[in-house]
Amino acid sequence: MFRTVTIFVFIATFVCIGICCLLSPCSKECRWGPVSVLRRLIHVFTLLLLQQKLSPIGVLKKLIYLLAMLCFIVLAITGFYQRLILDEPISGYLIMIHATFAPIFAICLAALAVMWASRNRFKKSDCPLVQRILRSVTRLRVPIEASGCNITFVAQKITFWIIIFLALPLILSIIMSMFTLFGTTGQEFLLATHRWTALAFAVAAIVHIYLTIRTQMKQYYSN
Amino acid sequence: MKSKIIAALVLSQLLFTYPVLAGDAKLPGDESDGSRAIPIHLIPLYAENEAGEKGEQINPDAEFPMPFSTRWSCSSIDCHSYETVSKGWHFNSVEPNVPAGRIGQPWIYFDPKLGLQVPLSYRPWPGTFRPEEIGLSAFQFTRIFGRHMPGGGLGEVDSNDFDEIARQYVSGKLEVNCFACHNAHYGQDMGGLGGYAVQLSRENFRWAATASCEFASVTGSAAKMLETYDPFMPDPDEKDAPRVTYQKERFNENNEVLLQIVREVPNERCYYCHSNLYYSHSEETEKWTSDEDIHLKAGLKCVDCHRNGVEHNIVRGYAEEACISRNPLAATSSCEECHLPDNEDNPKAGRFGAPIPTHPGIPPIHFEKLTCTACHSGPWPADRTVLTKTSRAHRLGTPNVNKAEEMLPHIISPVFAKEGDIVAECSGRLAASDGGKIAPHKVIWPAYWGKLEDNGVKPIELAIVEKVISGVFTDIETPATGDWPVITKEMIATALKALAKAVDGKAVYVAGGRLYSLDDSNQLVEQADHPAAAPYMWPIAHDVRPAAQSLGVRYCEDCHSPDAPFFFGSVTIDTPIVSEREFTKKMVEFQDISPFYAWAFAFSFVFRPWLKVIALACAVVIAAVLLLYALRLLGCVAKVFAERE
Numbered sequence: 001m002f003r004t005v006t007i008f009v010f011i012a013t014f015v016c017i018g019i020c021c022l023l024s025p026c027s028k029e030c031r032w033g034p035v036s037v038l039r040r041l042i043h044v045f046t047l048l049l050l051q052q053k054l055s056p057i058g059v060l061k062k063l064i065y066l067l068a069m070l071c072f073i074v075l076a077i078t079g080f081y082q083r084l085i086l087d088e089p090i091s092g093y094l095i096m097i098h099a100t101f102a103p104i105f106a107i108c109l110a111a112l113a114v115m116w117a118s119r120n121r122f123k124k125s126d127c128p129l130v131q132r133i134l135r136s137v138t139r140l141r142v143p144i145e146a147s148g149c150n151i152t153f154v155a156q157k158i159t160f161w162i163i164i165f166l167a168l169p170l171i172l173s174i175i176m177s178m179f180t181l182f183g184t185t186g187q188e189f190l191l192a193t194h195r196w197t198a199l200a201f202a203v204a205a206i207v208h209i210y211l212t213i214r215t216q217m218k219q220y221y222s223n
Numbered sequence: 224m225k226s227k228i229i230a231a232l233v234l235s236q237l238l239f240t241y242p243v244l245a246g247d248a249k250l251p252g253d254e255s256d257g258s259r260a261i262p263i264h265l266i267p268l269y270a271e272n273e274a275g276e277k278g279e280q281i282n283p284d285a286e287f288p289m290p291f292s293t294r295w296s297c298s299s300i301d302c303h304s305y306e307t308v309s310k311g312w313h314f315n316s317v318e319p320n321v322p323a324g325r326i327g328q329p330w331i332y333f334d335p336k337l338g339l340q341v342p343l344s345y346r347p348w349p350g351t352f353r354p355e356e357i358g359l360s361a362f363q364f365t366r367i368f369g370r371h372m373p374g375g376g377l378g379e380v381d382s383n384d385f386d387e388i389a390r391q392y393v394s395g396k397l398e399v400n401c402f403a404c405h406n407a408h409y410g411q412d413m414g415g416l417g418g419y420a421v422q423l424s425r426e427n428f429r430w431a432a433t434a435s436c437e438f439a440s441v442t443g444s445a446a447k448m449l450e451t452y453d454p455f456m457p458d459p460d461e462k463d464a465p466r467v468t469y470q471k472e473r474f475n476e477n478n479e480v481l482l483q484i485v486r487e488v489p490n491e492r493c494y495y496c497h498s499n500l501y502y503s504h505s506e507e508t509e510k511w512t513s514d515e516d517i518h519l520k521a522g523l524k525c526v527d528c529h530r531n532g533v534e535h536n537i538v539r540g541y542a543e544e545a546c547i548s549r550n551p552l553a554a555t556s557s558c559e560e561c562h563l564p565d566n567e568d569n570p571k572a573g574r575f576g577a578p579i580p581t582h583p584g585i586p587p588i589h590f591e592k593l594t595c596t597a598c599h600s601g602p603w604p605a606d607r608t609v610l611t612k613t614s615r616a617h618r619l620g621t622p623n624v625n626k627a628e629e630m631l632p633h634i635i636s637p638v639f640a641k642e643g644d645i646v647a648e649c650s651g652r653l654a655a656s657d658g659g660k661i662a663p664h665k666v667i668w669p670a671y672w673g674k675l676e677d678n679g680v681k682p683i684e685l686a687i688v689e690k691v692i693s694g695v696f697t698d699i700e701t702p703a704t705g706d707w708p709v710i711t712k713e714m715i716a717t718a719l720k721a722l723a724k725a726v727d728g729k730a731v732y733v734a735g736g737r738l739y740s741l742d743d744s745n746q747l748v749e750q751a752d753h754p755a756a757a758p759y760m761w762p763i764a765h766d767v768r769p770a771a772q773s774l775g776v777r778y779c780e781d782c783h784s785p786d787a788p789f790f791f792g793s794v795t796i797d798t799p800i801v802s803e804r805e806f807t808k809k810m811v812e813f814q815d816i817s818p819f820y821a822w823a824f825a826f827s828f829v830f831r832p833w834l835k836v837i838a839l840a841c842a843v844v845i846a847a848v849l850l851l852y853a854l855r856l857l858g859c860v861a862k863v864f865a866e867r868e
Contacts, residue, residue, distance in 0.1 A: 089588055096824060103834050106841035113848040121852060138866045161852075167845050175838045178831065183581030184590070191587065 003084055006199050013203050017210050047216050061115045068108035069209065074101045076202050083195075102174075109167045120160040127154060152214055159208035166201040169193055252302030253533035264482040265475070266302075269295040271395075271429075273455045282478055283469035287457045290433035290441070290467050293374075293398045304533065309399050311535020314375035316345040317361075322547040323347050324539065326643055326761050330368045331616045331632040331667060332357065332685075335701045337692045338710055338734065338799040340632050340670040341682065342759045345377065349643065350669075350759040357671070358684030362387045365397055365428065370420035371496045371615040375399035378428060389450035395429020401484075402436055404492045408483040410437025413495045414620035417441060421622065427465045429454065438473040438480060442466050493525040498619050499765070500612040501602040501636065502628050516766040523575055528556050540764060542594075558595035578770075585775060594642070594662040594762075598774040601637040601663040601763040604788035607807070608795050611636045611665055630705035633797040637663035639789055640760055640813035661814050664760040668797040670734040672718075673755070674726055680733060680755035683726055691725050692718050707799040715739050715800065716747040735798025735806070760813075783828045790814070790821045 054062060078098040082090045090098060124131055173194040177187050252262070270289035272278035277295040281288060294305045308314075315321045329342035329351045343359070344351035354364045361380040369378060378397025382388050402411060403419065412418030412435050419435040425444035427434070434441035443465040445454070457464055473480050502508045514520065518528070530552050531537040538544065538556040545554035554560065561577040564570065573579065582590075602609065611634045618624050642662050672688050673680040695718045699708045715732050719741050722730035732739040738753035750756075774781045774789065782789040793807035811821045 089591075091588070093820060096820075096827060099827065099834070103837045103841075106838050110841040110844040110848075113845050117848050117852060121855070134863065138863060164845060164849060168842060168849070171838050171842045171845075175835055175842070177586060178584070178835055180584035183583050184585070184587060187582075187585065187587050 002195055002199075003087055006080065006084060009199060009203060013206055017207070020210075047213060064108050064111045064115065068105060068112055071101045071105035071108060072202075072205055074098075075105055076205075079198055080202070106167075106171050109164070109171075113164045113167075116160065117164070120157045122154075122157060126150070126157070152211055152218065156208060156211040156215060159204045159211060162204040163201060163208060166197055166204060170197045170201055173197060249533065250298070250301050250304050253304055253307065261485055264484040265479050266296065266482065267299060267477070267479050269299050271295055280478055281469065283471045283474050287459070288467050288469060289455075290395075290430040290439075293401050293432050297401055303401075305399065307533055308401075308535050309375045309379075311531065312537045312539070313373050313535065314399055317377050317380060321346075324544065324547050325541045326350070327539075328613060328615060328665070328761050329667070329759060330354075330364075331634075332359070332367070333632045335631055335705070335708055335799070336696060336699050337672075337688055338670055338696070338707075338715075338732070339672075339685075339688070340667065340797075340799075342667055342669055348761075350757065352671075352682055356684075357682050358686050360384060360387060362391055362394075366423065366426055368615070369397055369423040369428070369431070370414075370618060370621055372397070373400050373403045373496075374432065386450070390426070393448050393450065393452050393454060394426040394445045395454065397423070397428040397431060400432040400435060402432055403495070404488040405484050405486070406436065406482065406492075407485040407489055408437045411435060411492070412437070413492075414622070416622055420618070420620075425465075430465050430467060433467055438470045440468050442468075487524060488526050490519060490525050493529075494614075495620050496614050497525075497765075498614045500619070502609045502611065503602075504605060504607065504609060508628070514766070517769045518767060521576075527575055528561075530556070541762075558599075562595075580770065584779075589775075592661060594660045596662050596762065596764055596767075597639060597660070599770075600765060600767050603768070603772065604637055604639065604663075604774075604792055604810075606786075606788055607793045608635045608638060608666075610634065613665075625705045627704035627706070629702075631707065632667060633707075634665050634667055635795050635797060636665040637763055638666045638758075638760060638794050638813055639792075639810050640664050640666075641815050642762060643760070663763040664813075665763055666758045666760045666794070668735055668758050669756065670799055671732075672722060673731050673733060674728040675731050675740065676728065680731055680738070680753075683722065683730070687722075687725055691721050695721050707801075707804075709801050710799040711801060712739075712747055716741065716745075719747070720745060734800060735796045735803050736808075737798075737803070779828055779831070783825045785822055785825045787825060790816075790825060 075098060078094045078101075079090060082088045082094055124134070173190045176182065177190040177194075182190060268281040268291035270278040270281060271292035271294065277299070278289065278292070281291050297303045298305045310318070323346040326348040327344075327346075329344045329348065331340060332343055332354075333340045341357060342351045343354050343357070343364075345353060354361075359367075360382060361377050362382050362384075365372070365378050372378065374397045382391050400419065403413060414420050417434060417440055419431050422428075422431040422434045422441055426446040427441060427444065429445075430441045433439045443463050445452075445465050447463040448454075448461070448465075452458075452461070452464065454465065457466075475481075500508065500510065501513065503512075519525070528540055529538050531550060534549070536548055536550045538548070538550050538553050540556055540558075542557045542559060544550075544557065547553075555571045555574070560571060561574050562572065562579060564572045564579060610628055612619060612630070613634060614620060616632050616634060617630060639661055642660055671682045672692065673682045696710070696714060699710070701708050716739075719730050719732060719739065723741065729740060733753070733756045736752060736756045736758065738750040738756050740748050740750070742748045770776065781787065785791065788810065790809075790811045792810045794810055794813065796803070796806045796808060798804060798806075809818060811818045814821075
């Protein structure tokens with residue numbers, strides 16, 4: 001069942017992202033000609049580079065973000081490939097690579113949580129709807145933003161917190177299985193937890209990366 | 224009309240009673256009424272006459288009493304069906320239609336002076352040879368190996384050889400020896416000075432079962448008799464003729480004997496054929512220095528698990544057995560079935576108080592890759608495999624056994640290897656079940672002279688080998704330990720040259736995992752890892768160690784470390800050739816795993832504690848961040864409800 005659900009979820013995720021790209025492009029000037037597409041791809045690639053305007057801490061943050069992305073890609077491929085393609089549990093060199101990148105990814109996640117949490121905290125100004133609710137149910141004089149809700153930015157924050165939240169069961173489920181605390185039933189439960197959490201984590205991470213790219217592209221086009 | 228009705232009635236009666244008349248109905252002794260009490264066996268004993276039919280009742284006062292026949296005694300008053308019993312697993316190795324099931328221990332023919340160590344079996348187990356392939360007839364095989372056979376099957380096969388027919392008449396047939404298992408009397412003599420094994424060596428097949436009983440003794444030897452000797456008309460002057468003497472006090476006024484026959488076979492009876500001795504590198508090894516199987520120490524008997532009904536299709540106890548065996552308990556008598564709960568309507572786990580293991584900390588992948596025996600059975604793996612003796616291979620429990628550790632044949636164990644395929648007949652269709660799991664095995668490296676053929680190597684018959692090779696290996700001296708003598712490659716080359724003249728085709732020698740042959744210029748050529756030279760391996764099931772002595776019970780590094788014997792232990796390559804005796808193979812080479820991968824994976828466990836620390840620390844940091852912002856969110860919510868900014 002996991003294999004079927006995973007394939008379906010990944011396809012649905014990528015289809016939704018594709019539809020979002022088509023129906024709601026980053027900018028009104030977006031074109032779909034080959035040159036425009038190539039230009040956008042190059043621009044996406046440049047997002048990986050370190051901007052000169054970044055401070056040393058900014059450089060560190062971006063490097064950790066990029067390292068986390070790399071680790072995520074490796075872990076996702078090694079973790080899902082055998083199960084999805086071969087319908088076998090992960091084994092062999094894949095599990096060794098998976099276990100090698102896992103602690104690095106855990107460190108990156110912890111660092112990302114500390115470094116990016118403040119930037120991703122929710123504010124009143126994120127969503128005018130929340131402002132209107134607060135204004136109507138309380139006596140607080142909450143100013144309502146005229147610019148409207150930045151859905152992309154809010155969704156980016158939501159996916160960030162989902163990722164951080166899911167990181168806990170993702171890490172703990174596999175680490176707890178390495179101690180002699182759980183018998184076979186517990187081990188199978190921990191493994192299932194890790195598997196399903198990884199699926200949710202992967203979807204959240206894919207969406208978060210897409211939204212991050214989209215936000216950067218929007219900023220570029222608006223400038 | 225009336226006569227037609229009567230005819231129809233008679234015919235229908237015959238049709239209904241035919242199955243009974245034909246013997247399908249169970250005899251009274253073969254079908255239990257449910258009582259668990261032991262039936263009294265105060266029974267007359269009968270001999271077999273020269274026509275192979277039921278003979279006279281045994282009278283201990285007769286001048287030359289005959290040995291009793293188990294066939295005619297045990298079924299004398301229609302108690303037990305000998306025909307049904309004789310189709311059981313212990314007796315049916317020569318039956319062509321019996322599924323072979325999981326491979327088992329072979330019979331091993333060895334001759335150090337000829338450089339022979341050949342695994343033999345009548346069952347089609349891959350890697351063994353049928354005895355007739357090396358020129359052993361059923362009679363010869365029975366004479367050599369009958370000491371640890373319960374009779375029947377092969378022992379009752381009629382010989383086709385004219386000379387052997389006469390000898391078989393003198394020796395008699397080796398019937399199923401019910402007493403070998405079911406006689407609980409302490410005087411049951413299988414390996415004593417006048418017991419079963421000795422009688423077999425003297426070709427006293429007809430007398431063997433009688434000699435094994437506590438109330439009879441047998442002297443003389445059929446082997447010393449001429450082919451013209453008539454055992455049914457014994458010559459009183461023939462001093463070496465086989466003679467039976469019964470203890471008269473054991474017979475009552477009706478010449479009946481009270482036998483201590485039990486349904487549940489005592490462990491000691493099983494041990495006669497199924498004992499193992501695993502040698503240790505560091506300690507002196509004797510029987511008392513090692514523990515028995517934990518199941519026996521927990522109070523079980525061998526037959527609690529290895530059960531059968533009158534058909535004697537004994538449960539062997541491996542997981543796939545239910546697909547092959549018609550024994551209704553085969554499905555519930557494997558390790559998993561007793562120890563692990565199932566989801567069936569009627570739970571069957573927990574028999575005999577079997578504890579349910581929790582296996583804390585063991586990832587479930589282990590149960591897909593390993594058998595239960597890999598962690599729980601056999602000797603604890605050491606840096607190097609050890610020599611092992613078994614009853615059937617080394618004549619344990621019989622007189623004048625060479626007790627030296629190096630006594631041939633050389634059985635090596637434990638070797639952790641992938642189980643071989645089990646060809647099973649499931650629901651009427653052939654299915655190849657890929658064993659696939661790693662299990663501990665006993666191993667023998669075959670050594671034999673053969674001819675190269677398209678589909679492999681065919682062994683050369685013993686008669687030719689003895690004639691040719693003994694003429695070449697003239698100065699060979701077998702050490703007192705029974706180990707291989709000094710055989711060199713030059714001697715092999717010389718022997719191959721001599722054999723080439725005696726056989727059609729290319730003569731080869733297989734030993735130590737290598738195939739030796741002569742090239743066109745008569746130089747010796749070796750071929751390593753030739754399929755015909757592959758070791759013969761059969762799984763170890765006993766002795767099961769206690770849970771506290773199972774692999775991995777302390778830490779993962781029991782198996783997953785760069786020097787763990789499970790993967791990196793050395794497997795001795797046994798060979799008669801003196802210059803090749805120091806070679807070994809790594810255990811991982813038998814497991815279908817890349818040695819580098821096994822090493823790298825094991826090496827990664829060095830960093831496993833660091834992985835745990837780092838991951839836990841990161842989890843703590845992430846949890847702290849979540850907690851911080853969750854508390855902030857809570858603070859915001861509290862302020863909203865307080866209608867504060």
